[in-house]
Amino acid sequence: MGIRVAVAGASGYAGGELLRLIAGHPELDLVAATAHSQAGASVSAVHPHLAGLDLTFAGTDVTSFADADLVFLALPHGESAALAATLPAGVKVVDLGADHRLTDAAAWDRYYGGRHAGAWVYGLPELPGQRDLIAAADRVAATGCYAVAITLALAPLIAAGVVDPADVVVVAASGTSGAGRAAKTHLLASEVMGSLSPYKVGAHQHVPEIKQATGATSLSFTPVLAPMPRGILATVTARPAGGVDIVAGTAADPAVAAHAALTAAYADEPFVRLLPAGSWPTTAATLGSNACHLQVSTDIDSGRVIVTSAIDNLGKGAAGQAVQCANLMLGLPETTGLTAFGVAP
Numbered sequence: 001m002g003i004r005v006a007v008a009g010a011s012g013y014a015g016g017e018l019l020r021l022i023a024g025h026p027e028l029d030l031v032a033a034t035a036h037s038q039a040g041a042s043v044s045a046v047h048p049h050l051a052g053l054d055l056t057f058a059g060t061d062v063t064s065f066a067d068a069d070l071v072f073l074a075l076p077h078g079e080s081a082a083l084a085a086t087l088p089a090g091v092k093v094v095d096l097g098a099d100h101r102l103t104d105a106a107a108w109d110r111y112y113g114g115r116h117a118g119a120w121v122y123g124l125p126e127l128p129g130q131r132d133l134i135a136a137a138d139r140v141a142a143t144g145c146y147a148v149a150i151t152l153a154l155a156p157l158i159a160a161g162v163v164d165p166a167d168v169v170v171v172a173a174s175g176t177s178g179a180g181r182a183a184k185t186h187l188l189a190s191e192v193m194g195s196l197s198p199y200k201v202g203a204h205q206h207v208p209e210i211k212q213a214t215g216a217t218s219l220s221f222t223p224v225l226a227p228m229p230r231g232i233l234a235t236v237t238a239r240p241a242g243g244v245d246i247v248a249g250t251a252a253d254p255a256v257a258a259h260a261a262l263t264a265a266y267a268d269e270p271f272v273r274l275l276p277a278g279s280w281p282t283t284a285a286t287l288g289s290n291a292c293h294l295q296v297s298t299d300i301d302s303g304r305v306i307v308t309s310a311i312d313n314l315g316k317g318a319a320g321q322a323v324q325c326a327n328l329m330l331g332l333p334e335t336t337g338l339t340a341f342g343v344a345p
Helices: 013-023 080-084 105-111 130-135 145-159 207-214 254-266 315-329
Strands: 003-008 028-035 070-073 092-095 121-123 139-142 163-174 219-225 232-240 272-274 292-298 305-311
Touching: 003 013, 013 028, 013 315, 070 080, 070 315, 080 092, 092 315, 105 207, 121 130, 121 315, 130 315, 139 315, 145 163, 145 207, 145 219, 145 232, 145 254, 145 292, 145 305, 145 315, 163 207, 207 219, 254 272, 254 292, 254 305, 305 315
Parallel strands: 003 028, 003 070, 070 092, 092 139, 121 139, 163 219, 272 292
Antiparallel strands: 163 232, 232 305, 292 305
16 A cells, blocks of 8 residues: 545546546556535546546545545645635645745736635745755645746746846746636637737736746736647846846846856756757656756847746646656655656657
8 A cells, every 4th residue: 555645626627637647657556536516427528538537536525635645735725725724734745736836916806806814834845945945844836827837937037136026027828728627618619729919918826826937027928828738938038137128149148147047046957948959848848757847048129038847737737747656756766657758749
């Protein structure tokens, strides 16, 4: 018998990806998967790609998790805190929702509204010092999907003093699974296919999380819905530190310093890849993986540093990241049950 885990909210896309990863994990045994409207249905009926996983969705209440050593919460924002509060102190919890990410109650109220449930250890192992904090924690707040892609691209540059934290601009495109599984007109294939559309312009809820994780003090973020099921491609630009426009190709090209900062930050990281010169991140290359691919350049006109970042929003952006944190919390090798290699074609 391995380590017993349960998934709350397992009928959604992130929950389904958690079930898939747990099924292939050599040390984890799934003892419960819960859902709301799908309670009583078989897992394979809701997630046909998990045919052979002989389990029925239970209702989401505390009794469903009685046998679990660790519980993953894949619930809508604002619903995790109440359930987590009912779980025994000895049960480890990884929350994929936003309820416990933010340290600033005012930021929570501004972007989410309602009562702030308090912050847990932030679940991004690649941030300096964070891996040890996660390993020692019983409660971990996994990152938001956009937040992973942007933070991994930006945090080392701010920490190294390469870019100005007060002048960061991001445009990022996400697949439709990032919006969840609930039926919505704007997510119908007829609405999405052949079209790119911005949403939550100037007011996306991941902004305070990204600023908290990176040290950015001003962030302009435009998210874009892309006609694909999964993946995020983020273009992160920032003014070089000191406020001077530096033309690419000169000895003082800020991309050189940015590349050095990213290399130093991720040289030993199993899931973050700084690509060779001339190669650019694509969502296809990270599909099905827990990887983040990065590339850095300088805008030859403005001199701004550009970092492009690609992840699978359900992998490194959700379920894969949660399993990575769970491995640390359980004393397992961090890469157990995960891959840095995508699926192609």
